[in-house]
Amino acid sequence: MPRSDQSQTAILGALSIMPMTGYTLRQQIRDILGHFWSESLGQIYPTLAALEQQKLVQREVPGNSRSTTYSITPAGITRLRELLAESPQRGKPRNGTMLRLFFGAQLGPVACRALVTNALVQATDQLAALQREREELFGDATLAADAPYIALTISAGEHTARATIAWANESLATLARLGSS
Amino acid sequence: MPRSDQSQTAILGALSIMPMTGYTLRQQIRDILGHFWSESLGQIYPTLAALEQQKLVQREVPGNSRSTTYSITPAGITRLRELLAESPQRGKPRNGTMLRLFFGAQLGPVACRALVTNALVQATDQLAALQREREELFGDATLAADAPYIALTISAGEHTARATIAWANESLATLARLGSS
DNA sequence: CCACACATGTAATATGTTACATGATTTA
């Protein structure tokens, strides 16, 4: 059962910052990588088991607690660096909003306006969330080494969100003209 | 074997513009929706078979040719409008470049620079491709009804590409400072 | 006539989510 390289990369990466349980792993990935990554528990547990078999991660002292904290091994760090060095296989795009807009003649201008408005709201929310994250990032001393790189990914999200906002406003104006004529 | 609503939407949508074979369907989706959508042949043929069973598409006069051209039925148009009206289920993001950059401390500044440069090149190429498409769009009279909506999706691609270019240039400057210090 | 594009379809494989089953720990 070969668990995907991609999931292994994300999980090893997260464990390279700090040891965690599978459950916490999902939370951290959702909350911190959420803008550009996702993993489900159904992926995480089997992947952790596979990584453990390959000795790339290990269970930490399972003393008193019933929960299993995993940490990355030196071999795991080596493997992580290999995986990160592989060229990123771009996932196939599937943007439901654009698909609907493309066939907007079938959908009608009113529903299209709703789609764009929705995209606008989401992008605005995301921009706010990213700005909050940026502030938190500088308050966390344990991330000192990672902070400059993490800031790059936050910046990317901000650029994209602002682009979406600009596009949405433009498009709403266009759609208004389209609807009235 | 329930074929996904998402694939059905894309295929019915494409057939709403003109009848096609499965093979051509894939080409058109790759070439025209490629910026925000993808379907493989392994999806297209089974989906077409399912759609035919539901009478949402039909084979056109299979007279002399060996190839099977499908066209959308009135029921298919109705179904397409239903599908388009469903709120777009956002696919989970998986951006390999951002994942690598996030763990840039493990990967090192040189490889990170390469990742960003690569993103810059891709975005530049895409911007050029989109501008070509925009010109073609106005030259094609058969798309008159769809053109304004299609233009919206092209514009979205352009905004995103320009945002990526701006981010990449900024980030290269940041990485240069990071590497030299 | 040979290579290449057109065309169809299936099977193996990969990937991934959701729901289910189960239970411990914390907090109000």
Add this chain to the structure above:
DNA sequence: TAAATCATGTAACATATTACATGTGTGG
């Protein structure tokens, strides 16, 4: 002590890609 959260793991289902097997039409 009841509810919420933390935690693990599996199974069923959904989705998707790639490779394979096979054949037709067309241009050089």
